[in-house]
Each structure stands twice: as C-alpha cells, then as structure tokens.
Amino acid sequence: MTKKFLFLSLAALLTLAACEKKTSTYDALKALIDNQTPAASDEGDKPGTSGDDTDPDTPGGTDTPGGTDTPGGNTEPEPQEENTVSWKGVKYKTVGLKDGNTWFAENLRYVPEGFTPSDDLTNVTAGIYYPVVVNADNTALAFSKDGSAIAARGYLYQAEVALGLKLGDLTDIGQANALAGAQGLCPDGWHIPTLDDLMGLVGKCAGCQDNRNAPYYSGSDGSLKLLNEDGFNIDAFGAISIQDNTKTTATMMGHLNGYPSKTSSGMFCGSTYAGVTYNTAGDASSGIKNLQFYGFMPMTNKATEAEYTCNGTKVSYRIAAPVRCVKNK
Numbered sequence: 001m002t003k004k005f006l007f008l009s010l011a012a013l014l015t016l017a018a019c020e021k022k023t024s025t026y027d028a029l030k031a032l033i034d035n036q037t038p039a040a041s042d043e044g045d046k047p048g049t050s051g052d053d054t055d056p057d058t059p060g061g062t063d064t065p066g067g068t069d070t071p072g073g074n075t076e077p078e079p080q081e082e083n084t085v086s087w088k089g090v091k092y093k094t095v096g097l098k099d100g101n102t103w104f105a106e107n108l109r110y111v112p113e114g115f116t117p118s119d120d121l122t123n124v125t126a127g128i129y130y131p132v133v134v135n136a137d138n139t140a141l142a143f144s145k146d147g148s149a150i151a152a153r154g155y156l157y158q159a160e161v162a163l164g165l166k167l168g169d170l171t172d173i174g175q176a177n178a179l180a181g182a183q184g185l186c187p188d189g190w191h192i193p194t195l196d197d198l199m200g201l202v203g204k205c206a207g208c209q210d211n212r213n214a215p216y217y218s219g220s221d222g223s224l225k226l227l228n229e230d231g232f233n234i235d236a237f238g239a240i241s242i243q244d245n246t247k248t249t250a251t252m253m254g255h256l257n258g259y260p261s262k263t264s265s266g267m268f269c270g271s272t273y274a275g276v277t278y279n280t281a282g283d284a285s286s287g288i289k290n291l292q293f294y295g296f297m298p299m300t301n302k303a304t305e306a307e308y309t310c311n312g313t314k315v316s317y318r319i320a321a322p323v324r325c326v327k328n329k
Helices: 002-020 023-036 147-153 173-177 195-201 224-229
Strands: 084-087 090-096 102-104 132-134 141-143 156-158 239-241 251-253 272-280 283-299 309-316
Touching: 132 147, 173 272, 173 283, 195 272, 195 283, 195 309, 224 309, 272 309
Parallel strands: none
Antiparallel strands: 084 090, 090 102, 132 141, 239 251, 272 283, 283 309
8 A cells, every 4th residue: 555655646746747847857756656666466456366455255365164265165075083984884983902903892783785684593594693682581692683782782693704705605624714804794994803813902812822912911811891991892792602514503692690681701703714623523525514713702701890801712603793893904
C-alpha cells in the first residue's frame, strides 16, 4: 500500500510540473516514478492473485475447509486404525508382544467358501466346528452358535483347513514339512504360527529344550498371565478332540471336574510338522493314521491365575482348535 500511495503522489506532482512547464522538475519526477512503479508480483496485486487485501474467507485462502489451500480440503486418506487388521469382513485386534512379533489378540472366526461350521460330534471331517462353552449346569461342554460366543472364542479348525487345505489333502510328511509358516486362513502378510514363533514367545514346548530367554517364560512354563498382561487375550478355549483317522466320533476337550465353571484346557493350531504315525507302525505305505503340528496348549487348571500356563505341544491334525495369526517380518 505504501508504494501505491507514493506512486499516486508522484504522479500528481508530475502533472502539476507539466502544467507549469517546469521541464527540469518534470524530468526528475518522471525518472523517480519510473524507478518506483510497483511490480504486480511484489505485493501480490496481480489480478487474480491473493495479496494483502484478500478476504480471508475467500475460497482459496487460508481458511478453506479442510485446513489446506487446495479446493475441496484435505485429500489425504484417513489413517488406518492402529492395532487392528480387517480380514474377510471382520476386524481383529492385534498386539505387538515382547518377542518382537505382532499377533492376533483374538481368535479367527472366518468360514472359508465350501465349509459350514458343524455341531455334530459324529462328523469327524467337518473341517470347522462351532466354539464350545460350559453348559448351564456346569457339568460339561456344549457347542454354541451364539454370536457373542463366536465373537469371543472364534471357530475351531482342523489343521488342514487352518492351513488352507481340505481334509485328506495331506498324504505324506513331505507335504506336512512344507507347511511351516503357511498363510493358511490368515490375512495376506500373516501366517499360522511356527514352532519358532511359539518358542520365541513362551519358551517351552513338548519335546523341545526350554528357551529361557523367551519373554513370557516364567522359569518353568510359558505364563498365560504375563501374556495377557501385555494384551494377548488368550485363554483355554477348549477343542474338539479327534485322536486320529480311525476315530468315528469326536469328544469335547477342556472341561475338568475340579474347575466346573470354565474350560480349563485347550489347544491352538500351528504350522510346523511335529510327528507322524502310520496305520501299520513304521510302514509309510500303509497310509497316515495321524499327523501332528506344534501349537499352543493353554491350561487354567490351577488355583490362581498366576499359575496358569501356555506352553507348546503336539496337536493332532484331526483335532479342531482355535487359530491365532502372526504377522510376517
């Protein structure tokens, strides 16, 4: 604004000098005006630009809704919610634990195409079963189709289905060995836990040397209490026990008379091969009777929560158990 005023004042004097025919004054003033004429870019006064006189509420100014100078506001995508992952229409809580891995903090509840959850213990090849809960009389376990039970406990999966296969697909130990770290039913970028994942987390597994450096190893066992203090939210959710391929009826695993109001044991699916038996002992040509994979086995059959354990164990591939996923590194 100062330069504009100076320009107009000098122009007025120039006119006056011209009228009075004072040539020297006229020439001096004209030279001064030529040197002081404001460029349009100096103050933003070029037509169509925003300068000192711009109305702050004018579209394109600094008060444009969205907090930016771009018409339409902030076009950046909204940030994803932390500590969750969405998979097949379900959002799961996740947690970073002291082993350096990110884990599901909930049990999987995805039913893949071609499967229907079963509540029939004579259907030993269903692949997926409804969760089990303690019945109203606290005398046994029962299947539950209730939505809240499914949300809290997830479905129970036989190993081949959890690993992304169909019942009967595994016919030799070479196939089983190749499944370590398989994605299975987990989201892209995640996998069914391996033995290394289990040992790095809880430090103890049947048939393995203890990893005393595991963050949730209590000195004798994996500690369920320590895991849950860090947000793992794991429990003994029970399982459907089918010992091997010769069995025609399943049983519900997890209810103990000494702790009638809760499920006191359970198993989880894993992806690392743990063992095999054949229909004729030692004879692979007789066909597989049972395969095993390493998985979690939470136990709450103790007097206090501080004594609850969560170790690794060998899980028959016909047993139906919950699934937790772990993120790839």
